[in-house]
Amino acid sequence: MTPLAQQLEQQLQRTLTTATISPQTLPDVDDLALYLLNPDYPRTPMSSEQMQAIWQEPAYWIFCWASGLAMAKWLKTNPDYVRGKRVLDFGAGSGVVAIAAKQAGAAEVVACDIDPLALLACQANAELNGVELYYRQDFYQLTERYDVLLAADVLYDASNRHFLDAFLARAQQVLVADSRVKNFEHPHYQKLAEQAATTWPDLDEFDEFRTVRFYQSY
Numbered sequence: 001m002t003p004l005a006q007q008l009e010q011q012l013q014r015t016l017t018t019a020t021i022s023p024q025t026l027p028d029v030d031d032l033a034l035y036l037l038n039p040d041y042p043r044t045p046m047s048s049e050q051m052q053a054i055w056q057e058p059a060y061w062i063f064c065w066a067s068g069l070a071m072a073k074w075l076k077t078n079p080d081y082v083r084g085k086r087v088l089d090f091g092a093g094s095g096v097v098a099i100a101a102k103q104a105g106a107a108e109v110v111a112c113d114i115d116p117l118a119l120l121a122c123q124a125n126a127e128l129n130g131v132e133l134y135y136r137q138d139f140y141q142l143t144e145r146y147d148v149l150l151a152a153d154v155l156y157d158a159s160n161r162h163f164l165d166a167f168l169a170r171a172q173q174v175l176v177a178d179s180r181v182k183n184f185e186h187p188h189y190q191k192l193a194e195q196a197a198t199t200w201p202d203l204d205e206f207d208e209f210r211t212v213r214f215y216q217s218y
């Protein structure tokens with residue numbers, strides 16, 4: 001493991017004491033690897049303090065979420081969507097979408113995540129895949145307008161829905177991927193595609209969360 005990945009694992013073990021990470025290739029996206037949770041980590045009973053710490057700082061970046069995986073796959077087959085463009089990946093988590101966009105030929109990709117550890121994961125994963133990304137923590141401090149804004153699996157929290165409007169002001173084109181919101185309705189987004197995908201490592205989620213829908217701004 002690289003020093004960055006070691007640092008990441010040490011930080012993770014502050015809350016998930018027995019969890020480890022390792023580089024894993026993704027199903028159907030074999031040229032992209034990420035440091036993700038080892039699926040066989042020993043699940044020992046947790047204290048209430050540990051549980052609370054996990055809820056306070058959920059380590060989303062230890063998974064590649066179904067929507068991120070679906071978007072990475074979609075970018076591999078539709079590279080023109082980002083080729084030569086300035087791209088923002090909102091809610092980057094592991095950085096799966098940001099890295100896929102860069103591999104698809106984006107000129108510049110910014111990974112934005114409110115969680116500083118997610119940004120560290122993006123850095124470790126960018127290094128693992130030999131790509132260069134830029135990093136920002138606070139979406140509202142961004143001043144530039146991007147050609148494309150990508151957002152995968154960020155609507156799980158209803159309080160994030162207002163971002164759909166904020167995205168429109170920040171980029172010429174917005175693509176949102178989501179497997180959780182059932183009745184997505186917004187006057188400036190339309191459904192573009194649907195794809196089957198599974199969160200990786202597999203969380204054994206209900207089948208209903210294994211269909212990812214893409215919505216594009218217009």
Ligand SMILES: C[S@@+](CC[C@H](N)C(=O)[O-])C[C@H]1O[C@@H](n2cnc3c(N)ncnc32)[C@H](O)[C@@H]1O
Nearest residue numbers: 060064065068091092093113114115118152153
């Ligand atoms: C479920 S994860 C999805 C990660 C990645 N896009 C994927 O599909 O694997 C959601 C991510 O959104 C980030 N997030 C939540 N609210 C945010 C905000 N206000 N600004 C930036 N990132 C945010 C979380 O920290 C988390 O990393």
